[in-house]
Amino acid sequence: MDTHSAPTSEKSDFVRDIVAADLRDGRASGVVTRFPPEPNGYLHIGHAKSICLNFGIAAEFSGRCHLRFDDTNPVKEEQEYIDAIEADVRWLGFNWGEHLYYASDYFEQLYAWAVDLIGQGKAYVDDLSADEIREYRGTLTEPGRESPWRGRTIEENLNLFARMRAGEFPDGARVVRAKIDMASGNINFRDPVIYRILHVAHPRTGDAWCIYPSYDFAHGQSDAIEGITHSICTLEFQDHRPLYDWFIENLPVPSKPHQYEFARLNLTHTVLSKRVLLRLVKDGYVRGWDDPRMPTLTGIQRRGFPAEGIRDFAAMIGVARGDSVVEIEMLEHAVRGVLNRTALRRFAVLNPLKVVIENYPAGQVEEMDVMNNPEDPSAGTRKVPFSRELWIEREDFMEDAPKKFFRLAPGREVRLRSAYFVTCTDVVKDADGDVIELRCTYDPATRGGAAPDDRRPKGTLHWLSAGHAVPAEVRLYDHLFASPFPGSEGRDLFDDLNPESETVLEGCLVEPVLADATVGETVQFERLGYFCVDPESTAGAPVFNRTLTLKDSWAKAQAQTTP
Ligand code: ATP
Numbered sequence: 189m190d191t192h193s194a195p196t197s198e199k200s201d202f203v204r205d206i207v208a209a210d211l212r213d214g215r216a217s218g219v220v221t222r223f224p225p226e227p228n229g230y231l232h233i234g235h236a237k238s239i240c241l242n243f244g245i246a247a248e249f250s251g252r253c254h255l256r257f258d259d260t261n262p263v264k265e266e267q268e269y270i271d272a273i274e275a276d277v278r279w280l281g282f283n284w285g286e287h288l289y290y291a292s293d294y295f296e297q298l299y300a301w302a303v304d305l306i307g308q309g310k311a312y313v314d315d316l317s318a319d320e321i322r323e324y325r326g327t328l329t330e331p332g333r334e335s336p337w338r339g340r341t342i343e344e345n346l347n348l349f350a351r352m353r354a355g356e357f358p359d360g361a362r363v364v365r366a367k368i369d370m371a372s373g374n375i376n377f378r379d380p381v382i383y384r385i386l387h388v389a390h391p392r393t394g395d396a397w398c399i400y401p402s403y404d405f406a407h408g409q410s411d412a413i414e415g416i417t418h419s420i421c422t423l424e425f426q427d428h429r430p431l432y433d434w435f436i437e438n439l440p441v442p443s444k445p446h447q448y449e450f451a452r453l454n455l456t457h458t459v460l461s462k463r464v465l466l467r468l469v470k471d472g473y474v475r476g477w478d479d480p481r482m483p484t485l486t487g488i489q490r491r492g493f494p495a496e497g498i499r500d501f502a503a504m505i506g507v508a509r510g511d512s513v514v515e516i517e518m519l520e521h522a523v524r525g526v527l528n529r530t531a532l533r534r535f536a537v538l539n540p541l542k543v544v545i546e547n548y549p550a551g552q553v554e555e556m557d558v559m560n561n562p563e564d565p566s567a568g569t570r571k572v573p574f575s576r577e578l579w580i581e582r583e584d585f586m587e588d589a590p591k592k593f594f595r596l597a598p599g600r601e602v603r604l605r606s607a608y609f610v611t612c613t614d615v616v617k618d619a620d621g622d623v624i625e626l627r628c629t630y631d632p633a634t635r636g637g638a639a640p641d642d643r644r645p646k647g648t649l650h651w652l653s654a655g656h657a658v659p660a661e662v663r664l665y666d667h668l669f670a671s672p673f674p675g676s677e678g679r680d681l682f683d684d685l686n687p688e689s690e691t692v693l694e695g696c697l698v699e700p701v702l703a704d705a706t707v708g709e710t711v712q713f714e715r716l717g718y719f720c721v722d723p724e725s726t727a728g729a730p731v732f733n734r735t736l737t738l739k740d741s742w743a744k745a746q747a748q749t750t751p
């Protein structure tokens with residue numbers, strides 16, 4: 189093999205190093221990977237790590253990556269999940285081309301290989317119940333015991349297996365097990381179950397089958413059928429690898445794939461278990477699989493995290509063999525990096541306080557030019573209407589303000605971004621003594637937000653014209669789980685849910701261009717954070733989800749620990 193032409197990747201980690209070495213030394217002539225989700229739930233940020241790794245390696249080494257549904261357990265699998273998984277992988281920016289596969293496409297072949305194994309005397313039909321099988325299996329410290337049915341003749345096994353397929357027996361009556369070693373130190377070797385009876389219709393094969401292969405019997409052989417060169421999975425499958433290899437060695441498979449394991453992603457304040465995520469949805473703790481607080485890719489998307497930010501995050505965390513927990517702030521940092529570059533700046537007032545500019549002509553409206561993104565001058569400017577009556581953020585005013593309060597207070601001057609300098613001259617209160625309106629004057633010589641005499645107020649506020657602002661609902665989001673390690677130290681996971689993970693604000697106001705913003709678009713509300721247009725928005729009544737605040741605590745912590 190010409191070593192100079194072997195593709196290499198600019199990225200480096202132990203998996204990529206193995207792939208590069210296999211290509212260089214001729215152990216592989218090309219790279220074929222796969223992402224193999226079980227369609228029993230929605231994909232989450234942990235799956236994104238695996239997707240970026242598998243599709244990333246295929247792209248970097250001029251190979252291909254298959255999307256294969258590992259659909260061997262019809263009890264929990266649904267078409268809804270299949271459709272959602274495809275949409276999510278596409279959203280993340282990856283493409284399997286024509287290489288969409290299903291383990292269920294191989295049921296006939298897998299059955300034939302089970303017959304083959306029985307024929308070699310390396311598998312048998314067992315009549316023990318599930319409980320008995322568990323009991324006979326032994327433990328990590330005790331060897332297992334052989335099933336009394338282990339000595340059946342090949343003929344009897346073949347006959348019973350055929351009758352299992354024909355539907356003669358009820359669920360759980362019999363299984364097929366590989367005949368390996370009940371005393372093995374690796375429990376996966378203690379005659380693992382390879383076929384079980386399940387009279388359940390399958391989303392794709394319908395009623396064609398009432399026996400289904402186990403994960404272990406389906407996975408490696410599916411890899412072999414598809415010519416997968418590097419079967420990359422998470423560490424919990426490490427102890428399954430000898431079994432993976434055993435099937436590949438003992439069956440007439442068309443290729444010999446190898447399995448490699450990497451550490452799964454764990455994130456603080458986050459649970460990445462489909463079982464828990466399903467319960468959050470089914471028990472109504474969240475708005476659905478796509479709730480903006482969910483770690484699902486559909487939730488993350490609704491929250492306003494761009495796919496590019498997820499890919500950047502995957503690159504930042506890299507791939508290793510050791511288990512670790514990544515701080516969610518790092519994900520947020522990656523997302524901010526993209527949004528800071530790309531999100532258009534807009535004005536929004538979440539908690540409005542009326543301002544009347546007493547020396548501004550009633551009925552006059554000026555269209556102020558405001559930068560769309562100071563990080564990207566090519567994003568241009570937009571017009572924001574300015575008039576005599578405005579809204580500002582209630583938190584931007586204080587009656588008895590300390591010296592360091594660089595916002596509005598009686599007698600103080602501030603800049604209204606890209607408009608004018610204004611000075612507060614009077615405060616209007618209701619019967620309870622609460623401030624309901626501010627009276628101000630403006631300096632006409634400061635149009636655009638700069639003074640001819642170079643006077644520079646310390647504070648710059650965002651604002652909206654009262655006659656033009658559009659009402660909006662804004663949903664503020666925080667971590668779904670208050671604890672960084674949900675369910676640790678014996679606590680119930682659900683007790684760790686953050687009761688303040690969602691705050692719905694009504695009566696917010698946004699600038700006119702946002703009246704019919706596109707669902708899914710993420711903008712920066714100046715000084716407030718990033719916000720994404722929710723699918724529940726209607727014409728003229730937008731709903732925004734807070735994607736993130738502007739404060740990057742991860743970058744700050746990094747800066748403090750780096751001398
Ligand atoms: P379950 O909890 O039901 O076992 P799963 O999350 O492992 O589900 P699969 O559909 O089997 O779901 O996962 C598809 C692929 O994604 C597997 O190769 C798996 O190793 C990988 N994967 C799942 N969770 C993570 C994670 N947290 N980090 C990295 N990869 C993951």
Ligand code: MG
Nearest residue numbers: 225226422424
């Ligand atoms: Mg799994």
